[in-house]
Amino acid sequence: MERVNPATEAVLDPIDEHTDTAIEAAIDRSVDTYETWRDRSLSQRRRLLAAAGDELRENTMEYAEIATREMGKPITEAIAEIEKCAWVCDHYAEQADSYLADEVIRSEPHAKTFVSHEPIGPVLAVMPWNYPFWQVFRFAAPALTAGNTGLLKHASNVPGCAKAIERVFERAGYPRGVFQSLIVGSDAIEGIIEDDRIRGVTLTGSERAGRAVGGAAGRELLPSVLELGGSDPFIVLDDADVETAARVGTRARTLNSGQSCIAAKRFIVHEAVYDAFVDAFITEIESLSIGDPTDESTDIGPQARKDLMDDVHEQIQQTLRAGGTLETGGEPLDREGYFYPPTVVTDVPHDSPMGREEVFGPAAAVFSVPDEDTAVEVANDSTYGLGGSIWTEDLDRGEQLARRIESGCVFVNELTKSDPRLPFGGVKQSGYGRELSEHGIKSFVNEKTVWVQ
Numbered sequence: 001m002e003r004v005n006p007a008t009e010a011v012l013d014p015i016d017e018h019t020d021t022a023i024e025a026a027i028d029r030s031v032d033t034y035e036t037w038r039d040r041s042l043s044q045r046r047r048l049l050a051a052a053g054d055e056l057r058e059n060t061m062e063y064a065e066i067a068t069r070e071m072g073k074p075i076t077e078a079i080a081e082i083e084k085c086a087w088v089c090d091h092y093a094e095q096a097d098s099y100l101a102d103e104v105i106r107s108e109p110h111a112k113t114f115v116s117h118e119p120i121g122p123v124l125a126v127m128p129w130n131y132p133f134w135q136v137f138r139f140a141a142p143a144l145t146a147g148n149t150g151l152l153k154h155a156s157n158v159p160g161c162a163k164a165i166e167r168v169f170e171r172a173g174y175p176r177g178v179f180q181s182l183i184v185g186s187d188a189i190e191g192i193i194e195d196d197r198i199r200g201v202t203l204t205g206s207e208r209a210g211r212a213v214g215g216a217a218g219r220e221l222l223p224s225v226l227e228l229g230g231s232d233p234f235i236v237l238d239d240a241d242v243e244t245a246a247r248v249g250t251r252a253r254t255l256n257s258g259q260s261c262i263a264a265k266r267f268i269v270h271e272a273v274y275d276a277f278v279d280a281f282i283t284e285i286e287s288l289s290i291g292d293p294t295d296e297s298t299d300i301g302p303q304a305r306k307d308l309m310d311d312v313h314e315q316i317q318q319t320l321r322a323g324g325t326l327e328t329g330g331e332p333l334d335r336e337g338y339f340y341p342p343t344v345v346t347d348v349p350h351d352s353p354m355g356r357e358e359v360f361g362p363a364a365a366v367f368s369v370p371d372e373d374t375a376v377e378v379a380n381d382s383t384y385g386l387g388g389s390i391w392t393e394d395l396d397r398g399e400q401l402a403r404r405i406e407s408g409c410v411f412v413n414e415l416t417k418s419d420p421r422l423p424f425g426g427v428k429q430s431g432y433g434r435e436l437s438e439h440g441i442k443s444f445v446n447e448k449t450v451w452v453q
């Protein structure tokens with residue numbers, strides 16, 4: 001598989017794709033290992049997961065540098081990502097006992113009914129490049145600890161990360177077949193899903209990939225989780241702390257160089273604070289440093305691939321042609337690498353690409369609304385429903401409004417984020433199913449009813 005460093009356009013050493021025979025051997029190993037892995041005690045599996053967390057903490061820099069080299073993430077964010085992976089390992093190592101405990105429904109001297117949580121077998125994970133470690137660990141930490149085995153098909157531009165994740169589990173002492181990376185293109189996926197030894201599928205990525213993988217899983221009657229795109233609203237009400245909203249909003253839009261499913265993408269601002277917010281937002285956006293992702297002072301690195309940068313640029317250009325006003329940014333930087341500056345567009349027509357589509361780069365669409373009801377209407381006028389953020393000094397008002405947003409999560413006076421303790425996932429075309437927390441570990445278990453009398 002060819003890999004390109006998106007900051008320098010240097011071609012990295014290719015990594016060999018797996019042949020059909022190697023894929024077959026990996027599935028065999030996954031099935032064989034499952035037979036013994038599922039019978040290990042939960043405390044043994046929890047101990048191994050804690051060791052994986054330690055491995056990530058001990059060699060944070062080694063792993064972070066691979067992500068930065070392959071997909072261009074600023075190194076400080078890559079380090080934070082590896083630390084967050086260690087956190088999700090710690091979380092499930094500590095909580096799996098209570099999350100997977102039997103749920104007792106009836107307990108009498110000679111009769112008992114309960115629900116036990118049992119593994120289902122090998123689970124295929126199709127994962128994206130944007131958080132190349134985190135997206136995988138948030139699947140693997142709970143799914144493996146529940147007693148399943150995992151097969152990873154990572155995005156084609158991050159095979160080095162795929163191999164590094166396999167290494168984390170090996171170094172932590174996991175049996176070899178518990179977690180394996182398949183170095184394959186997306187054309188191999190349907191065949192793997194059709195293999196009746198695969199018992200579940202999860203995908204994080206685009207709506208297009210979600211339809212392909214979810215469709216194949218449906219045909220095979222496999223449980224699946226789909227975490228797809230988003231076009232999250234960031235609502236600033238008339239009583240918001242505008243300066244803080246502008247500062248946090250900048251971060252919410254530009255984290256990971258703008259390539260995040262839960263990035264704030266549509267800024268919906270009450271007209272009473274619109275001018276103040278837009279001024280503060282542009283000042284914050286223009287203060288960000290863009291450049292070498294290996295430099296610790298860099299805020300924005302390159303876009304992960306040239307085609308993705310070109311797509312973002314085209315969406316912005318079409319929005320401007322449809323009547324949007326460019327406030328800052330809007331042209332790729334004239335230098336080596338795939339650098340796109342943080343961009344702000346106001347007067348965004350609702351049916352333009354920045355109004356309707358997911359923009360997977362550092363470009364913010366700003367809308368002015370006359371009142372709270374219109375803010376909700378604009379927020380919900382999207383085919384997506386992943387996250388959302390509301391800014392108001394009145395917490396009751398924020399809570400009431402949060403209930404009206406059609407999404408998998410809403411944060412009041414905070415940016416949308418994933419957290420091992422909280423369920424994560426979307427509604428509408430942002431997908432279905434939940435990851436993380438107790439909900440996530442139950443995505444790939446057999447919730448078995450047992451009646452004894």
Ligand code: NDP
Binds near residue numbers: 153157209
């Ligand atoms: P994709 O959705 O194409 O890639 C995500 C994963 O799905 C990769 O492993 C990819 O493999 C695989 N994949 C793609 N198509 C199929 C298919 N038909 N069958 C099986 N597997 C498939 O994302 P892109 O990298 O192309 O990014 C395009 C857009 O996707 C972004 O602009 C953004 O809108 C969205 N996206 C959303 C993410 C999120 O976190 N929700 C993350 C990444 C992207 P391969 O790399 O081999 O094609």
